Amino acid sequence: MSSPRPRVLPGFRLTLGFTVFYLSLLLLIPLGALLLRSTQLGWAEFWHHVSSPRALAAYRLTFTASALAGLINVVGGTLLAWVLTRYRFPGRRLLDALIDVPFALPTAVGGLALASVYSPTGWMGRWFARGSALGDLFGPDGLKLAYSRIGVVIALTFVSLPFVVRTVQPVLESLDRSIEEAAACLGAGRGRTFLTVILPALIPSILTGFTLAFARAAGEFGSIQFISSNVPFKTQIAPQLIIEKLDAYELEGAVAIAVFLLAISFVILAAINLLEGWTRRFQS
Amino acid sequence: MAGHVSHHSSSHAPAQGPTERLAIRCLLIGLALLFVGLFLLLPLASVFGEAFGRGLKPYLEALRDPRTLESLRLTVLLAVIVVPLNIVFGVAAAWAITRFRFPGKPLLVTLIDLPFAISPVVVGVMLLVLFGAQGYFGPWLREHDFRIVFALPGMVLATLFVTIPFVARELIPLMQSRGPDLEEAALTLGASGWQTFWHVTLPGVRWAVLYGVILANARAMGEFGAVYVVSKPVPGEIPLALWVDTLNSEHQGTAAFAVASLLAFLAIATLVVKAWLESRQHREMARGQTSHSE
Numbered sequence: 001m002s003s004p005r006p007r008v009l010p011g012f013r014l015t016l017g018f019t020v021f022y023l024s025l026l027l028l029i030p031l032g033a034l035l036l037r038s039t040q041l042g043w044a045e046f047w048h049h050v051s052s053p054r055a056l057a058a059y060r061l062t063f064t065a066s067a068l069a070g071l072i073n074v075v076g077g078t079l080l081a082w083v084l085t086r087y088r089f090p091g092r093r094l095l096d097a098l099i100d101v102p103f104a105l106p107t108a109v110g111g112l113a114l115a116s117v118y119s120p121t122g123w124m125g126r127w128f129a130r131g132s133a134l135g136d137l138f139g140p141d142g143l144k145l146a147y148s149r150i151g152v153v154i155a156l157t158f159v160s161l162p163f164v165v166r167t168v169q170p171v172l173e174s175l176d177r178s179i180e181e182a183a184a185c186l187g188a189g190r191g192r193t194f195l196t197v198i199l200p201a202l203i204p205s206i207l208t209g210f211t212l213a214f215a216r217a218a219g220e221f222g223s224i225q226f227i228s229s230n231v232p233f234k235t236q237i238a239p240q241l242i243i244e245k246l247d248a249y250e251l252e253g254a255v256a257i258a259v260f261l262l263a264i265s266f267v268i269l270a271a272i273n274l275l276e277g278w279t280r281r282f283q284s
Numbered sequence: 285m286a287g288h289v290s291h292h293s294s295s296h297a298p299a300q301g302p303t304e305r306l307a308i309r310c311l312l313i314g315l316a317l318l319f320v321g322l323f324l325l326l327p328l329a330s331v332f333g334e335a336f337g338r339g340l341k342p343y344l345e346a347l348r349d350p351r352t353l354e355s356l357r358l359t360v361l362l363a364v365i366v367v368p369l370n371i372v373f374g375v376a377a378a379w380a381i382t383r384f385r386f387p388g389k390p391l392l393v394t395l396i397d398l399p400f401a402i403s404p405v406v407v408g409v410m411l412l413v414l415f416g417a418q419g420y421f422g423p424w425l426r427e428h429d430f431r432i433v434f435a436l437p438g439m440v441l442a443t444l445f446v447t448i449p450f451v452a453r454e455l456i457p458l459m460q461s462r463g464p465d466l467e468e469a470a471l472t473l474g475a476s477g478w479q480t481f482w483h484v485t486l487p488g489v490r491w492a493v494l495y496g497v498i499l500a501n502a503r504a505m506g507e508f509g510a511v512y513v514v515s516k517p518v519p520g521e522i523p524l525a526l527w528v529d530t531l532n533s534e535h536q537g538t539a540a541f542a543v544a545s546l547l548a549f550l551a552i553a554t555l556v557v558k559a560w561l562e563s564r565q566h567r568e569m570a571r572g573q574t575s576h577s578e
């Protein structure tokens with residue numbers, strides 16, 4: 001906490017001044033300019049851009065695909081956090097380091113690689129392609145993974161993969177094992193102990209991880225550029241629609257949709273702050 | 285801290301206690317490996333598989349392409365400009381926030397984390413609204429023949445925006461927990477402000493600074509969306525990540541993967557340094573605990 005004798009250290013004006021200057025120049029002025037521009041549109045035009053059928057379809061795909069990616073990560077991420085904190089096995093440290101690949105690998109590379117792996121000729125995609133045994137289960141054309149909505153979900157799962165693992169892991173580590181021992185002594189099996197004793201303590205961190213993953217996925221563009229065919233009403237996500245408007249010199253339309261996405265970011269950020277406060281109560 | 289994962293991976297050894305049957309343990313480990321394999325390992329392996337799939341010669345040819353070398357130069361240049369500014373900002377912000385009381389501090393902390401919550405494409409639109417042809421400063425810039433967007437300054441601004449939180453968010457919690465006592469002692473003993481900073485503050489936080497730096501560097505070299513909006517797809521005038529996109533859209537698969545492999549090497553190096561820093565941090569924490577208990 002801060003010292004009971006404030007401001008005995010030097011550098012207050014210099015450091016705070018520089019911090020505020022840097023944030024104003026790089027963050028606040030651009031942010032303010034975007035908001036100002038949107039107010040100049042007028043409500044009717046703003047609403048026209050934000051609620052066009054194309055935009056609505058793009059939001060629907062962006063947010064449902066982000067939510068699906070978040071749900072996949074809730075299951076996979078909780079499983080990974082569990083395995084990493086509870087079991088010893090060869091390669092555990094390597095697995096732990098691999099979780100952060102999406103933070104270190106540029107999303108463009110992730111998207112390019114996923115598009116290749118899940119394309120009809122790729123290592124995974126070929127098992128679901130037209131004429132393959134698995135693909136035939138999904139109809140005569142097989143199941144298209146890359147360049148379809150499924151591809152969007154795959155890419156969003158990739159970019160948001162670390163979040164649930166990294167929020168659940170520390171909570172699992174700090175969980176008091178004696179409660180589990182007590183449950184075992186009272187005759188509960190491991191499955192029942194997990195569902196009734198461990199899982200309730202993990203819920204806040206799982207929710208926080210889901211929200212962080214969702215927020216990250218909803219803003220993603222780089223990997224989608226590679227794995228989505230960018231067809232309006234089918235595989236186009238909201239950031240792609242913004243790019244399309246910019247390419248057509250429709251700055252006003254791009255501004256309106258950008259402000260809408262920004263407003264949603266703020267709502268998610270507020271939710272994350274609330275959830276993190278809740279999570280901390282379970283960690284100490 | 286909102287908008288990002290609250291802390292690093294851990295190397296705690298799994299604790300002992302009641303556990304599952306061996307078969308269940310193996311099943312869970314297998315499923316976890318399958319998940320990581322499908323979403324992380326296969327794509328990472330495919331980058332190298334596709335890049336080297338036709339042998340070393342086409343790979344090296346793609347890398348020797350002058351446009352690739354120009355992209356590499358630009359990528360390094362962006363990181364060289366952005367990362368030092370990010371360090372100065374991170375240290376200044378952490379010093380102000382953890383060593384002084386002032387009104388509006390929670391708001392400042394929220395603002396620093398904000399770039400993690402905003403879509404990079406939206407960041408690009410912000411810069412266009414300011415500096416684009418139809419932007420607020422567009423006409424003035426054109427009159428004075430000065431380009432910001434669709435030129436290097438725009439890419440720098442976009443990259444600076446998306447990397448704002450990296451060093452600051454590593455330093456703030458660490459400097460908060462270390463408290464001002466050592467620094468106050470140094471000042472009482474007659475050290476100047478700068479001496480205190482260089483000899484007392486910095487040695488205690490240098491690994492956290494480095495941690496923030498490698499993540500900021502990876503982001504600066506790999507940023508796609510924000511830079512995409514404010515750059516023209518001219519070969520040789522775009523960073524590597526965008527050059528991958530151009531090559532891919534021209535169906536030059538091997539070349540795209542060869543360039544992508546450079547960025548994948550960067551990612552692996554980042555993860556190795558990160559793991560090394562984390563194990564170091566755990567050793568230091570363990571040493572701290574034993575010295576306390578003695």
